[in-house]
Amino acid sequence: MDDVRFAVLGTGGIGRRTLEVSQYKDSLRAVAACDRNGVAVDHGGLDVPELLDATEGNIASGPQDGPGDDLATDGGAATAGVKQHGDEAGIVASEQGRPTETPIDDVIAESDAIDAVLVALPNLEHDFIPRVAERFAEAAYEGVLVDVLKRSRVIGMLDDREAKLKESGITFVCGAGATPGFLTGAAALAAQSFVDVEEVEIWWGVGLKSGYEDNRGTVREDIAHLDGYDIETAREMSDDEIEALIEEHDGVLEFHDMEHADDVLLERAGICDAEDVHVGGVLDVRSDEKPTTTTVSVTGTTFDGETGTNTFQLDDVTSMEANVNGPALGYLKAGVRNNRAGHYGVFGPADLMPGF
């Protein structure tokens, strides 16, 4: 496969780390990046170390930056917008950057020479990223867009725009981070022993001590998944109420039957019915060690009538960041292969896996 020239929208945690990780592969060339106030473009390849140095420490924190993506297992508020400390912070602080009031449009203007764009923006409103995709389509972009969100409803909003994306020649890979991305990909792989999949259980562990302050918005969103809470009640809680709740749980929150995009994505890939997918996990805000091992269990029946469970486990030492960025770039490259083959529209990670 030829080189992949990619751009990153947003230089929060995921955007920055994607740039960082891409340096390990010669076949990936970062050519553009933007944040709220600046853009950097070099079609010959950005000087990634310089850009990372210049943008370091500009990551947003706190719920004031938006309603907080429910991204606990995907890097949390690290995807939130870059909080600029003065006009000269963020990308504009880089030698390669220049200030702009239209950073996304500036990248779109260069998109003829960009194969893939990782959209690592805070999804401030549910339809923000779908609307960004629409802007690329309106500019007749022919290439790949990738997000690492995990909200089922965003997928529906992308589907609503699928005709436009197809017409433009866009391959949109949604949810390509750790979960649903990495873990539904593993589920799709593990399902191949079976002719009928009965259940997929996705169980994650995240330790967030050092990232707690930066992820308060995320934690608030996660609380909405606890028994007796929903998005509205969680949003209305004061910070003190949230602290009290966390105290009550000794810093460890356990989630069951979360509404993740995993179910929708596995159903559309033909692996199993959405209702047979169960997602839960344990979040520890007082330790960086994972409180439980991230495990994907796929239970099914073989053609010869046996019922069994295949499993995929991530080592506890692999951070959620590591498990977001490798897969995101992997799916980005798989998206490019599909785009070059003329496969346009909206794809989940499991759609890009071999499967029968």
Add this chain to the structure above:
Amino acid sequence: MDDVRFAVLGTGGIGRRTLEVSQYKDSLRAVAACDRNGVAVDHGGLDVPELLDATEGNIASGPQDGPGDDLATDGGAATAGVKQHGDEAGIVASEQGRPTETPIDDVIAESDAIDAVLVALPNLEHDFIPRVAERFAEAAYEGVLVDVLKRSRVIGMLDDREAKLKESGITFVCGAGATPGFLTGAAALAAQSFVDVEEVEIWWGVGLKSGYEDNRGTVREDIAHLDGYDIETAREMSDDEIEALIEEHDGVLEFHDMEHADDVLLERAGICDAEDVHVGGVLDVRSDEKPTTTTVSVTGTTFDGETGTNTFQLDDVTSMEANVNGPALGYLKAGVRNNRAGHYGVFGPADLMPGF
């Protein structure tokens, strides 16, 4: 994706089971099958149950059918040629079959309307399947060929013919069974947490009691992997010597550092160096239960400097047959996607996985 019209060369265990498993997916349509003496073609779709009934019990056994593919974990001698019990056995016994002296050529003659061909023939000589591929290329076949072999040297022989395959428009997916197929695919997936993979360990368990008589050739080949043996010494052993060796090991043979294609395939997919791949396993010829759990362990370093091991495990109840046929069809479909995208040449299973 549109329907995939596929053919099966060989109706031994793997060929038959692939036909059987394909019935679970509407998107797969079996249109041709052949064995040594017969061919069945129906572009509207074969009547698979009738064909399976007619060919049942015609599976070859014993080392006399060839030098025995070293396919213990892939279905063993089940891939060996169909042993015909009289002229009317095998495909010709089916209402859909007709006798032929040129079964492969007969399928090639129909290949304009065939998207993919599973080559489930006994690889009687190392270059037999590569030569079959060449015959398809000489007929200007544009489509997918899949094998489930696991010999590194066959891959080299395919590579030698890659220019011819590309010119014809053939996408050849090699080693697409349980191992290397399923397990190297899992390794490629698991590797995505890491920027550097230090080791891939593939460890399989196979229980072969009920299949032992049918897999004597395979067991002989496996013996070549034991310490102090090689292919030549194993071939020269008498049946009594083999029985004595098995007796000495109480029916359980343990293998380390096997020469499988896994290493070559993971290196070509860019996952790690071939020398960092270790393959071993335990074969129990006196029990159908797996003597050890098939496990893929991928050890690597994350971008943030942690070293860990991700693991993929198959349930002990999943038979090697189940773990061959689902992945084989999965890679066949992935091959078709690639073929339609104009990606021609020789591919390993891990090449078809998302990966950065």
